[in-house]
Amino acid sequence: MASKTKPIIALAGNPNSGKSSLFNQLTGLRQKIGNFPGVTVDKKSGTFRLDAATEATVVDLPGVYSLYPQSLDERVVIDILANPAHEDYPEVVVVVVDASNLKRNLLLFTEIADLGLPVVLALNMLDVAQNMQLQVNATKLAMQTGVPVVRINARTGEGLELLRQAVRQVLEKPVLSQKVYFDPAHHVPELIAEVKQKCDLANNNLALHYLHQHGIFSFISTEKRVVLDELIEKHGFDLPDFQAEETINRYQKIDGIVKATVTAPAVVQAPVWTKRLDQILLHPLWGYTVFLLVLLVIFQAVFLLAQYPMDVIDGGVAALTDWLKATLPPSALTNLLTDGLLAGIGGVVIFIPQIAFLFLLISILEESGYMARVMVIMDRLMRKFGLNGRSVVPLISGVACAVPAMMSARSISNYKERLITILVTPLMSCAARLPIFTILIALVMPPTPVVGFINWQGITLLGLYALGLASALLSAWALKGFIKTEDKGYFIMEMPTYKWPRWYHVGISIWESVKAFVLEAGKIIVAISIILWVLASYGPGDSMERAEQNLRQTQPALTGQAFDNAVAAQKLENSYAGRFGKFIEPAIAPLGYDWKIGIALLTSFAAREVFVGTISTIYSIGSDAGEENSTIKKRLKAEVNAKTGKPVYSTATAFSLLIFYVFAMMCMSTLATAYRETHGWKWPAVQFFYMTGLAYLLAFLTYQGLK
Amino acid sequence: MPTAATKTIADLKTGERAIIRSFRDVSLSLKLLEMGCLPGTEIVLNFKAPFGDPIGIEMGGYCLSMRKAEAATILVV
Structure with missing residues (x-):
């Protein structure tokens, strides 16, 4: 040690x-x-x-x-x-x-x-x-x-x-209180003495905990467990009965302490404000209305407020890229730096505002005591689906990231409810899906206001989140029948009083989540970004050079700008990445995707947000090098299918992609967390296949329906 | 109509006061005892969530919420 x-x-x-x-x-x-x-x-x-x-x-x-x-x-x-x-x-x-x-x-x-x-x-x-x-x-x-x-x-x-x-x-100078509040040796002297002797202990209460909890202690041997079980048997020791007696005895001692130290009015009442607020926030009508409004505010804040810092970051990265390209000598290294590394880092930093806003709002809900009320008003509904009122926290946190959300399911003491919560939480649309949603929605939905500041884009986004929630609940309901368990789930919980959020605490929560995102997801995103740049810039053997020669022979009429464009596109198509995408194209064509989307689908398994990075890397390489850096959105809009001459990102394809990403288990960190939380590959495997299966099927139906 | 011998917290109306008498479920009682639900404690039914479940009880200045089924294991007078 x-x-x-x-x-x-x-x-x-x-x-x-x-x-x-x-x-x-x-x-x-x-x-x-x-x-x-x-x-x-x-x-x-x-x-x-x-x-x-x-x-x-x-x-x-x-x-x-x-x-x-x-x-x-x-x-x-x-x-x-x-x-x-x-x-x-x-x-x-x-x-x-x-x-x-x-x-x-x-x-x-x-x-x-x-x-x-x-x-x-x-x-x-x-x-x-x-x-x-x-x-x-x-x-x-x-x-x-x-x-x-x-x-x-x-x-x-x-x-x-x-x-x-x-x-x-x-x-x-450790001073130990000589006072003992409960001495089990007063009640079962022989038993305690025997435990102390057999397990080599000095403390009576420690001996009592050995009796009660040896089954869950990580540090004692099986032989000792058997010895303790035999002692319990031999003395006819009734564990629950003794525990109840202990608690009551302790409270009697505590009563004495409290009487001597606390001066209280005749009737102690919970703060009045808490009671008044509860009358509204737990009301059958107003309670749910407020909760829905809170959710809507969260979505709009993440969607609209975060946009301003994001635009600044977007512009900054583009300006830096242009400056580097103009300053550094044109070489493969410069391209790696700008189109690989900087594009990847930009793709990480751009999402910090959204994550920060979301955690700001979630931690305010936690800090103020409102989250406990959400659990109360949601419990009955959640129970119908085999979940716990406490599952609301993992599910809502799942809107930020499934990884911490699945970990927060540990507060559910019931194994079955906890397992179901873990299995369905990744269906909640996480922050990593948000960039995909945002770009695709902006591409096909108009920003026309509907009511006040709420527009069609916001409503579509809310719809996708609702779809995620509905599918999480329905999956939970379906899983309820399959998972067997014997222990009961208790809901008993203390209702905290309402408090003003502690801003320092809120700040730390934001900092921790951003840090986790940048360090955990960020390094994967940057690494994948660079790997992709290599995959998209190099091909097997001399296929890249041959592509250029081929083009020269087949299209001798092309010159200047148009020729360079065609060469870039040809090269990408012949790169490792292009070959990869083409290989899977037959499988994804029925969903409305081409090979470029195919590349992005595969790389986004590392983390969903990589989809956007991949798409932007692929198109920025496929584009004209002399052109100004434009936003991903413009680029996607301009992308035309070479065969049909129609935009690649049609409404049908965009919605098919949106649906795919609502359901698909495209995140290896989530799978790794599921493995860690359930102690095996069985449940992550179940999770991967049911989610990806659903994603493929529903994206297929969406595309075929809208085409 | 519950008789005096079988009246539990689940039978209370909002705002009604009662005194905890005993428990019907051993393992649940251990959890309740820890949280200060001791026999002899005066409680008041503070709120019922929409659709009457879960419920919230107040005692000694703090509020506990629990499901109706759990409240039904706490006998009161």
């Missing part, structure tokens, strides 16, 4: 306790997202400076109500805290508690403290408590619990300095 270079601080707390805000405040942009070893649960960690000489690693544990897990995410917490050999085993646990709901938040604290871990209590949301006329006395809480208590405001960053000091002191 590698020795720890930095002390580890774990952040633990209930969902909605402000734990993630505190994590952002402590680590800022010095955070990274990885995996907890052995499991596919996201691990957010970052560095935090304790003093001039010491840095600590902060690990953000999944939000839980207790150490008894219900979902895969939640298992991580006890798996780390019960295993001192774990690489993330903390030197200090900072338990974040919501002061407006101290009683329930302290349950987790008592469980962690009873494991014998050094704890610092971070008392958060005192402002919310104050609004509810609750006075929480931090000094008394420290006396009652015997651990350092720090008043913080995770939203504003107040109290961070005191938290830093408290953590440093505990690191220097």
Whole structure:
């Protein structure tokens, strides 16, 4: 085992306790997202400076109500805290508690403290408590619990300095609270003694967790599991019964602490504003109306607002390309730089505004507490399709990118509902499809306003998203019958109060998603762009030279500009890429595609947005080198079928392509994520074949119908 | 009409108050206990989602939402 270079601080707390805000405040942009070893649960960690000489690693544990897990995410917490050999085993646990709901938040604290871990209590949301006329006395809480208590405001960053000091002191001199909130040895002394002896443990509560959770611990041997099962059998130990008794006992102790530290009015009520807003946002009519409007605003914002920065980027890349071509000597290297590398980078950067806008809006929905209401009003509908109210988050996030969306399905504790959510999420139209949609829609739909600022292009786009949603739901419904499961899915969840979004948090969320896009998808896009440039610029043997000679002989009348154009087109047709596209042309001709689209279809398997990059690379190479750089849209409009003389991008072909991309599983990152999330190739394979099959069939019907 | 012995949270009307008595489902009860749904706690039915399911209950200043079927495992007086 590698020795720890930095002390580890774990952040633990209930969902909605402000734990993630505190994590952002402590680590800022010095955070990274990885995996907890052995499991596919996201691990957010970052560095935090304790003093001039010491840095600590902060690990953000999944939000839980207790150490008894219900979902895969939640298992991580006890798996780390019960295993001192774990690489993330903390030197200090900072338990974040919501002061407006101290009683329930302290349950987790008592469980962690009873494991014998050094704890610092971070008392958060005192402002919310104050609004509810609750006075929480931090000094008394420290006396009652015997651990350092720090008043913080995770939203504003107040109290961070005191938290830093408290953590440093505990690191220097770990003081363990002598107080035990629940001692299982008082209830089942012989059993606990035997577990401690057999498993070589010192802590009674740790022994109790061994009894309850050895089945899910990643770190104990099968022999020990058998021994523990035998002990449970021998003593007739009733696990659920004892767990209920433990929880009730803990709450009795906590009641005493709360009585001594909190001054409350006779009736404690949730904030009035939250209640008033809920009356509207959960209303049978207004609730759905508002939700639909929210969705429409998101689409229009991504479509219209993002356009301005995108135009600037587009113009900038074109100007830079022209400048480089004019400045550098004409050579293969210059072409590689401009038409290969720069075109690829431009194709990545251009989508940053859309992704940023989308994550801005999604994280505002999350931050404000509205997302929880969406889950409530959508649960009944989602359940009909074999999904969970919680599936709304993965599905909506799927509008940005299926990869994080499928990962966010982990919060669904029911395996079947989670698996179905993973399988259908890629049908939601992701941000990578948006560039394809945008260009093709702009090509065939007029920007005529219909109502206010909503135009036909926006409505077509909304239609495609709706089609994605409908197909996701229908597929879920169809899958419901095929997947067998035995465990039940609970929906019980805390409704957060409405809050103003924390802009810092929103900013980090945007930054993280853009970073992930640029680093993960971006490098694939740039690489594919360069490979494509090579494939499109070179052909097997001397076929490229022969193409030029051929043309000279067959079309002697052509001269100057027209000749150069024809040569470029001939060369592309004879390149590796052209041969590739031609090879698959018979299979895609019934969908209305030619070999150039064929090339783009194949390369877009790396990432859908590569489609646009490929198309632009192919046409910019096939075009006249002296001509000014024009936008992809103009180029596509001008593209004429050599045989028929009609535009290649007719309405039928454009819609056939749109439909194809709504359904096709054209993304290897998504498949890789499905493999990781379902632990095997079975489900990704199912996913690939049903989606691509649907795409081919429906694109065929669309083209034949519209032709 | 539910009798006093079988009345659950699922039978409450919006705004109606009740006190949690006990639970019918063992594994669900463990989750509910953790979240502070303890026998003896006073709750009020805060909202019903469109079409009456899921529902939201308020207790001690916070609100929990759950499905009607889950609420039907919590006996109240």
